[in-house]
Amino acid sequence: MIATLLVGMLCVYLLSFTVMFLLISRRLHGEKMGMDAFAVGNLTLGMAYVLQLLEEPAGLSWMSVINHSLTLCSLLAYCVGGARFFGRSTPLLWPLIGVAVGYGVVQVVVDAAWGSVARYSMLAATCALCFVGMVGMLLYGARTFARDLRGEVLLFALLISGICVLNIIKLSKLLSGGLAALSMDGQFQMVFYVYMCSLATILPPSIVWLVLRRLTDALRNMAARDPLTQLLNRRGLTEALDVSFQRPNSRARLLLIDVDHFKRINDDYGHHVGDAVLCGVAEALRGAVRKDDLVCRLGGEEFAAICMGADDAAALRVAERVRSTIEQKVMLQGPRYEGLRCTVTVGISDCFGDEKSLDRAMQAADAALYRGKEAGRNRVEWALPVADGLLSSDRPRKVAEAALP
CATH class of the missing domain: 3.30.70.270 (Reverse transcriptase/Diguanylate cyclase domain)
Structure with a gap:
């Protein structure tokens, strides 16, 4: 019951910040700093958790397949948002469609060949690998392209490391205990969703803070530079x-x-x-x-x-x-x-x-x-x-x- 309540709160957090990110992106004419992609990430992850609340007991179903595909799509959208925030022009729509369709097909094949435990384990392993890649990129960025945001980037790396560890634990529990490890009444699921709620409380406001900092830095830079030559004034x-x-x-x-x-x-x-x-x-x-x-x-x-x-x-x-x-x-x-x-x-x-x-x-x-x-x-x-x-x-x-x- 408590885990179900936490998932419901998580949905509310994610969908609320989806609206906020969309409103901010509409106000950022031209360079949106990835806010549109972050909004898509929150929306897809929120929809995945809504489907999880509606889903029958763990197993193969159309809601479960869409849930897993949306979860991976959200990670892709967050990565694209981060790339756009740091000035990398990165496409979103077609990669999202490719991941959603491709991973959906892979799920059906894996479930048919090795069962639902393998499919759920595949999601946990894939998420863990994605989080490892995110942490590695953030640590690299703290020394290179994100030196001006080093403290914030290292905080993000620490928080993402936590969810990476939880996915690795989930993978081990699935391999040893099967789908029973995903019971909403279990202690691990409660810890998992408490941490996810914490992330949903910390990360979206932190992203808004980063955008505000970039905007104030840009205004400070404009005030300190000649508009014609871009030299200092x-x-x-x-x-x-x-x-x-x-x-x-x-x-x-x-x-x-x-x-x-x-x-x-x-x-x-x-x-x-x-x-x-x-x-x-x-x-x-x-x-x-x-x-x-x-x-x-x-x-x-x-x-x-x-x-x-x-x-x-x-x-x-x-x-x-x-x-x-x-x-x-x-x-x-x-x-x-x-x-x-x-x-x-x-x-x-x-x-x-x-x-x-x-x-x-x-x-x-x-x-x-x-x-x-x-x-x-x-x-x-x-x-x-x-x-x-x-x-x-x-x-x-x-x-x-x-x-x-």
């Missing part, structure tokens, strides 16, 4: 610097980068060409800086790169690489754009060691940038004054000489 740069400067003895240099004659490009060719140039400059910047450097679009045609841990020679190398890469690679194809040449002027600040010093470094690099503009553009200019007293025109030569072997 000023706010994103400040937040990233705050994290970087938490490491001991962190020092950095700021490169301020301004596209030369950008207003002329907009006026002569149109704003859509100007946007294409800005995107080309952003792509060139990503390829020219070092792995741990930060790249930002401050606004308009002005960009910034933070060279973490760079000395004078390293900052000069990065700045020159940025200048030459943009000069060589940022161009538009077609006769209309013949002669369109994009160059930048770069101003380099002195070393600074905390996020509060960014404004000072920005002012120094900005002054150097405008000196570079006045000196003819398409050049790299150092900030003044400098610690060693060198003039701006002397410093690049001295640094370059110091960088030579």
Whole structure:
């Protein structure tokens, strides 16, 4: 009686969260993050348990065959939902139909050849193998594609491990005691459905939490990035610097980068060409800086790169690489754009060691940038004054000489 009540509660949980998942998926325009597949998983598993409540004593019947097929379909739907949540485009409908029909045929053949115990044992063994695969994929994901959700993924792996163990125990009980092991009055069935109710209480809200976290992360990312170039904006740069400067003895240099004659490009060719140039400059910047450097679009045609841990020679190398890469690679194809040449002027600040010093470094690099503009553009200019007293025109030569072997 208690086990039957638990199965009834389980049906209510699953079908209620089916509705919730469907409502959430309807609100997620475009990228549904697997919520539609999770809804299908809950629906098929809920229907399987409804059939179990209506089923006659364990044995071969059409309800039992459909019940087992729906159970496997639910596992497939959950796997597809997980893949879609992590951005893998995975089909659902035809695989579900294939599993439902194929496993139904296999059940009839197995029951006819070896009896109902073999058929029920096959379901327990298949479920256990599926759960082992899920746990393995979750553990792999915690180290690779799901590192940002490591705690949640490990919790899921632990909970799924529990149901895997219960299915292995069910398999052993079926092989040793036959269908009597599935009696709803038995202690094992009670433990099994208590655990399943616990999963139904924990996992669906956890999935909703993961979706909400992804949405808030996406909003935070949108707030921290320039929509045109997808580089950090000023706010994103400040937040990233705050994290970087938490490491001991962190020092950095700021490169301020301004596209030369950008207003002329907009006026002569149109704003859509100007946007294409800005995107080309952003792509060139990503390829020219070092792995741990930060790249930002401050606004308009002005960009910034933070060279973490760079000395004078390293900052000069990065700045020159940025200048030459943009000069060589940022161009538009077609006769209309013949002669369109994009160059930048770069101003380099002195070393600074905390996020509060960014404004000072920005002012120094900005002054150097405008000196570079006045000196003819398409050049790299150092900030003044400098610690060693060198003039701006002397410093690049001295640094370059110091960088030579």
